[in-house]
Amino acid sequence: MIASKISIIGAGPAGATAALLLAKMGIASVLMDKAKFPRDKICGDALSGKVVETLSKIIPDFSAQFLQTNIQVPCYGVEFVAPNLQSIKLPFKKDFETNKTAPGFVSKRIDFDNFLINEVKKQPLIQLFENTNITSFEKQNDGWLLKNEDDSFVCKTNLVMAANGAQSQFSKKIGGIEMEPKHYCAGLRAYYKNVSGLSEHNFIELHFLKEFLPGYFWIFPLPNGMANVGVGMRSDYVSNKKVNLKKEMLHIISTLPNLKERFKNAELVDDIKGYGLPLGSRKRKLSGDNFLLLGDAASLIDPFTGEGVGNALWSAEIAALQAKKSIEENNFSAKELKNYDQEIYKKLGGELQLSYRMQQLVNFPWLFNFIVKKSNNNQLLRDTLMCMFDDVNVRAQLKKPSFYFRLLFSN
Ligand SMILES: Cc1cc2nc3c(=O)[nH]c(=O)nc-3n(C[C@H](O)[C@H](O)[C@H](O)COP(=O)(O)OP(=O)(O)OC[C@H]3O[C@@H](n4cnc5c(N)ncnc54)[C@H](O)[C@@H]3O)c2cc1C
Structure with missing residues (x-):
């Protein structure tokens, strides 16, 4: 013993x-x-800034050390694609093109x-x-x-x-x-090679497609020309709407005009696999x-x-x-x-x-479309949304009614 x-x-x-x-x-x-x-x-x-921050306390200079390995790509931002297919690219750091310290990774x-x-x-x-x-x-x-x-x-x-x-x-x-379906998400993951149009700076892509709401579809770049492709949807919606996630994912890849082209030469490596995500939306x-x-x-x-x-x-x-x-x-x-x-x-x-x-936002596609459109025209808003994944104070702005008021009347 x-x-x-x-x-x-x-x-x-x-x-x-x-x-x-x-x-x-x-x-x-x-x-x-x-x-x-x-x-x-x-x-x-996808490994966020929190991962880099915590592991740096254990492994001296974790970020630089991990960057030396061949099992990662450094990730510098996220691209959101709204239901109307307009997209916004948000770097995790403003100076990402010159400052090569990786804020996150995909591995x-x-x-x-x-x-x-x-x-x-x-x-x-x-x-x-x-x-x-x-x-x-x-x-x-x-x-x-x-x-x-x-x-x-x-x-x-x-x-x-x-x-x-x-x-x-x-x-x-x-x-x-x-397991409470309202506080649980079902997810699928697939590995593909030769997906075209991946971002130069390894931005991860989150697509909120009108055909697949309230779920989301992702493409995350990996080393050696590979990509992690997947879908997620809250489990109560999956069962209420009787969604077949695998069928939906393959349908998205093969039929939606903005994605079909990018997957034209793509090859599925390994099986499509699913697993649950227990969400922290309830204490x-x-x-x-x-x-x-x-x-x-x-x-x-x-x-x-x-x-x-x-x-x-x-x-x-x-x-x-x-x-x-x-x-x-x-x-x-x-x-x-x-x-x-x-x-x-x-x-x-x-x-x-x-x-x-913010999860509820996907129930209001028009609001999502509106925020993305505005952000593309408004530097201040883009800056606010930037670092959204990292900075809680910035995210806190999004819950204030005054934020949306300013948004409506700003240029
Ligand atoms: C489809 C999908 C996509 C996701 N995408 C992301 C993402 O991009 N970025 C992100 O940050 N998170 C993502 N997540 C969430 C992420 O995978 C988990 O939050 C993370 O793995 C949690 O780490 P953990 O150590 O708590 O658990 P796990 O990583 O699940 O590790 C648990 C370990 O426990 C072991 N174990 C299980 N049962 C026993 C037992 N009885 N005895 C001994 N050992 C046992 C397992 O073998 C495993 O090694 C995603 C999840 C899913 C399902």
Whole structure:
């Protein structure tokens, strides 16, 4: 039997980052994953500024180091295509053409997650167990006993960090987190090669097509002329409208005039695969006696952008700091760990609520069209929308009625 004060279920971005941050503070942990790395994870593969910010605290000069690898493309902005097909390109940074510091990246998750696991393997304070599917969790007085299917792996721990993704049984059975279709998104991912018309600066593209509202379609550039192409739609709409996402996606690619041409010579590599996105549009309880929920297991995906890796990393950082405090005070009670929930929602709550409101924008295509048209003619508005993904203060402007009033009457 293995014993550790801190045990982390799931070695995806949330779990691996929590272990790395703990190790940086001199704290040992056990990290378990049912998979053997490198392993695939269905995702859009876009890594935001939050990822760069958090990993820079672990890996000195992360951005420059990652840029040297051949598993990424640096990403400098986002292009939104409105339902009327007008589009707006928003750089993440104004000086992106001269300042080559990458604000974000696109990297296949099979590669990016393995990059993190390689960092984990360098750390003597982290015991990594791959091929270890944790299926049983027994509550004990001072923590939990975690076991795999045939009990060949048993781990006794004071604090469980459940970082095992959207289908976490720990979140469901112990954390009480249910899948709620209104706060959940269904997504499909496909890898294509030879999609034409990709942006010179690797802008990611989000298309809000009138034929596919309230869903969205994306094209994200990858290394070696590849692209991550996918669709997402809230699960309640998928079931109410009986949408066949795969059929819709192939229809979009093969028939819509603006896209058909770009996919003329494109070739599908690998199968089209689907997975769920637990959205952070509803506040939930994220801790209890001797446990914390992290990343997708805590339903922290941004409801507007679908970005989950950055929030997973932020939750890992808050969890690691809470674990340090709990160890110092030898207090792993639900009452103490509630501070984790408070810190999470202090940091992310406003942003998640704002994104939830922005998600509603897709129900008003005319408003979407109008904002894109105006932005193309109005530098001030374009500047405001710029960094929308990064800067909550900028996003906060979008919820003020005065913003729309100014928009209506500005040139
Ligand atoms: C279609 C789609 C597109 C997306 N696009 C983007 C995007 O472009 N950018 C972005 O930032 N986010 C995106 N997301 C969200 C993003 O993928 C997640 O938010 C992110 O992976 C969360 O990281 P995590 O570490 O919490 O969970 P995961 O990445 O899911 O990792 C969980 C780990 O736990 C392991 N595990 C599971 N069960 C067990 C068990 N019982 N025992 C042991 N180990 C276990 C798994 O093997 C896995 O390694 C997308 C999601 C989907 C579905």
